[in-house]
Amino acid sequence: MVRSYRLLVISACMVFFCLALAGNASATVELYNKTIEMGDGYQINNYVIDVTDVFSDANTASFYVYNNNNKVKEFLLSTGDSFEFDFEGDAKVKVTLLSVGSGTLPVARVSIVISNYKISDIYMNDIVDGGHKYATYSGTPNLKITKTVDKSEIGVGDLVRVTVTVENIGDDRAVDVIFQDPQQAKFVLYDTFVTHTGQTTVNVGESKTLFVYQLKATESGTYPLLPTTASFSNTASLKFPQASSNSPVVTVGASESLVSAELEFTTTLDKYTVNRNDDIQGTIKIKNNGDTPATAVTVSILVPDGLDFKGGSGIETISGTPTIYLESFGVQQEKEISFTLKAADVGTYTISSKISYLFNNGVDTQLQQVSSDSVTNSIYVTKGKYDYLFEQPLYMYAAPLIIIGAIAGWIFYRHKQYKF
Amino acid sequence: MLNILIVGNGQCGNRILDAINREAFGKKSRFAKFYSQQKYKSNVQTIAINTAVNDLREMKFTKAKDRIHIPHLHGVGANRNVGKHVFDENKTHIMRQIEERGHFDVCFVMTSASGGTGSSFTPMLVKELKEKYDYPVYALVVLPFREEGTLYLQNAAFCLRDIRESGADGIILADNQYLKQMGGNVESAYNGINDMIARRILFLLDALDSEMMMVTDLGDFKTVMSGGAGLATIGFYEAESELPVRGAIQKALSPSGLLFSTDVYEEASRAMIIIRGDRERLSIDEISTEVEKLSSAVGHVFKGIIVRDGELPQVLAVLTLESASELESLYAIAVDAIKQERDKKDRVANVKEVDRAFSQIDGMDPSY
Known part of the structure; x- marks a missing residue:
């Protein structure tokens, strides 16, 4: 009997789905046309039609209608009679007693038809053994998420404690709840006291603390904290729109505790117009005008083709690039580094320097990196004093050499002639 | 083009020859030989002969191959007898050097009359040249300062006589005593005299081989030189x-x-x-x-x-x-000089005063 019963249920479901696909709010659809044992009920969403008594001898049966476990109607039907009650909205449900039967438990064969309802909105449609007391009613959980901060005005580098709580103020339990608390820009997570991961359940009226953590402000400004959100379902596995918390505003003012290293680089040359093959003396002056030491100070001197780097104190050539590296550079420290260039070719040049250094700003856990470039004024390399000698054709040298050689030979010859 | 041989004997002859060669460069610079050529119109060959190698080394403008050193210590010491002996011993070598330089049209031999090598070599060289070749040989003889000493005056007297007897075609006289009127120190005086002689000889050589408006040639020169007393x-x-x-x-x-x-x-x-x-x-x-x-x-x-x-x-x-009163004066002085030398030699030989001084210690031995 149970098997045939299931078959009936499946058939009924298939009919239901067919009707649902053809979904028409105004259509009349028979939801059920089978027997119901006395004491059992038939649930349509939150409505349960209980078959309270079957009088086979009298070919009658009595029915109670419950809405969300509250009785709204009761009626007695004789075989062939019908009774109609209001359903959700303008919908109507019509119950017709088709026949009654006797047995261990008397049964009533009924036809249940619904009209003016969108079939796809029916999320529960089934026999309830034991009647309305054993029905599962679908509620609306309402999660109120509250995000609070211990202070709304702080300085850069100061800490703010954030507390996120949730309370289910709905009428159904929230299940499969997943909370999301996004990372906050301009703040770094300093410490975490309470956290929450994975799915959870929030019962009706339940209140719990989800997150407690400290944020450290890194930059001044006014920042609304991003809301904490929650996705959840009710006990009938109906998913609900995402719940979202409030966004407390935190104003971050400039803090005196923020420090920086400000290195000033100046590259000067002893002359900007030189003859070819002359030397140029250069000086790089570094000064820390900031209020914190710098580390890993690196200055790469980019010497253009046409100028040759001859050397300098404290300058190493790394991969062909003269480089100054200072492990640390104190506050108000000054340093001058000299180097020598040789003007190899005629032309106009500039010397570029790539500068980088690190410092701890006292706020961030990571070191701050500063990079910059600097370029000198133009260097004009003109022809050398004796360059014209190299521009002459070979015969210009050969001819005098031959003449000088001939003269020397002649003098030697004459000397030998007259040497006694 | 004439072929001319100029021989300088002894220190004086060497210096005159070197001055001629220097003048031939046409420049006064000591480096002229390095950048200039001698401007002889003729084929002029010069030979310097000396027994003193230092005199030859002092020459700057005469080629090394033209300097003939006759080895005899460092000169003959103004002794004409020694000089003659040395010439005799080296005559073959000297004449071969001349022979190797070819044939000449005229020869000038320059010497001082008072020295050793020049005054003794020149007469004998002239004699050899005259015997062996047919070209005229003229001697240019420089007479000494009168105060230069008895040996020089004696040498000058005998040298001049010997040259005249050697067959020279003429003797051109230059007198230091006469030329010292130029003044200056001894070195500049000698150099000045040498330069004067050199310029005259070069002018003469140039004239003998030049085209002239009115001609005088080697023949005329021979005629002139053959006149008078030689x-x-x-x-x-x-x-x-x-x-x-x-x-x-x-x-x-x-x-x-x-x-x-x-x-x-x-x-x-x-x-x-x-x-x-x-x-x-x-x-x-x-x-x-x-x-x-x-x-x-x-x-x-x-x-x-x-x-x-x-x-x-x-x-x-x-x-x-035709005559030379100055030469007679020179010989008069020379005669006195010869007498002085002979008297001194005789006195030393006869008196032997030094020997008497030595004889005082005859038979004695030194005691220590």
């Missing part, structure tokens, strides 16, 4: 400013222009006057007047005129002498 001297004047040629001729014949003290109008026998200069400056009338004046006194005068554009007048006069 003695000659040379007068020369080079105008340093605009001077009429007449004045230049008179200057050349005056004591300041002559190498030997003589009164040309009284003692000359024949003369040859060569005048060189720009055409505009060579007045034929003036030249004729002066030449006629000279010829009226000495007889025949050969004259030659060389035209050189832009040059100031230069006059060379070669004069042979």
Whole structure:
């Protein structure tokens, strides 16, 4: 009997789905046309039609209608009679007693038809053994998420404690709840006291603390904290729109505790117009005008083709690039580094320097990196004093050499002639 | 082109020869030999002969191959007898050196009459040359300062006689005593005398091989030199400013222009006057007047005129002498010198004063 019963249920479901696909709010659809044992009920969403008594001898049966476990109607039907009650909205449900039967438990064969309802909105449609007391009613959980901060005005580098709580103020339990608390820009997570991961359940009226953590402000400004959100379902596995918390505003003012290293680089040359093959003396002056030491100070001197780097104190050539590296550079420290260039070719040049250094700003856990470039004024390399000698054709040298050689030979010859 | 051989014997001869070679470069610089060529018109070969190697080394403008060293210590010490002996021993070598330089048209042998090597070699060399070759050989002999000493005066006297007897075609006299009127120190005086002689000889060589407006050639020179007593001297004047040629001729014949003290109008026998200069400056009338004046006194005068554009007048006069009073004076002094030397030698030989001093310790031994 149970098997045939299931078959009936499946058939009924298939009919239901067919009707649902053809979904028409105004259509009349028979939801059920089978027997119901006395004491059992038939649930349509939150409505349960209980078959309270079957009088086979009298070919009658009595029915109670419950809405969300509250009785709204009761009626007695004789075989062939019908009774109609209001359903959700303008919908109507019509119950017709088709026949009654006797047995261990008397049964009533009924036809249940619904009209003016969108079939796809029916999320529960089934026999309830034991009647309305054993029905599962679908509620609306309402999660109120509250995000609070211990202070709304702080300085850069100061800490703010954030507390996120949730309370289910709905009428159904929230299940499969997943909370999301996004990372906050301009703040770094300093410490975490309470956290929450994975799915959870929030019962009706339940209140719990989800997150407690400290944020450290890194930059001044006014920042609304991003809301904490929650996705959840009710006990009938109906998913609900995402719940979202409030966004407390935190104003971050400039803090005196923020420090920086400000290195000033100046590259000067002893002359900007030189003859070819002359030397140029250069000086790089570094000064820390900031209020914190710098580390890993690196200055790469980019010497253009046409100028040759001859050397300098404290300058190493790394991969062909003269480089100054200072492990640390104190506050108000000054340093001058000299180097020598040789003007190899005629032309106009500039010397570029790539500068980088690190410092701890006292706020961030990571070191701050500063990079910059600097370029000198133009260097004009003109022809050398004796360059014209190299521009002459070979015969210009050969001819005098031959003449000088001939003269020397002649003098030697004459000397030998007259040497006694 | 003439082939001319010039031989300088002894220190004096070497220096005159070197001065000639230097003048031939036409430059005064000591480095002229390195950048200039000698401007001989003729084929001139020069040979310096000396027993003193240092004298040869001092020569700067004569090629090494033309310097012949006759090894004998460091000279003959003004001893003409030794010099003659040395020449005899090296005669073959000397003559072979001359032979190797080819045939010549004329030869000049220059020497001091007072020294050792020059005064002894020259007569014997002249004699050898005359015996072996047919070209004329003229000796240019420099007479010593009179105060130079008895040996030099003695040598000069005998040297001159020997040269004359050697067969020389003529003796051109230059007198240091006469030329020291130039003044200056000894070195500059010697150098000045050498330069004077060198310029005259070069002028003469140039004239003998030049095309002239009026010709004098080697033949004329031979004729002149064959006149008189076989003695000659040379007068020369080079105008340093605009001077009429007449004045230049008179200057050349005056004591300041002559190498030997003589009164040309009284003692000359024949003369040859060569005048060189720009055409505009060579007045034929003036030249004729002066030449006629000279010829009226000495007889025949050969004259030659060389035209050189832009040059100031230069006059060379070669004069042979019938007599030479100055030479007689020299010989008079030389005779005294010879006597002094002989007396001293005799005195030393006879008196033996030194031997007497030594004889005082005969038979004695030193005690220590």
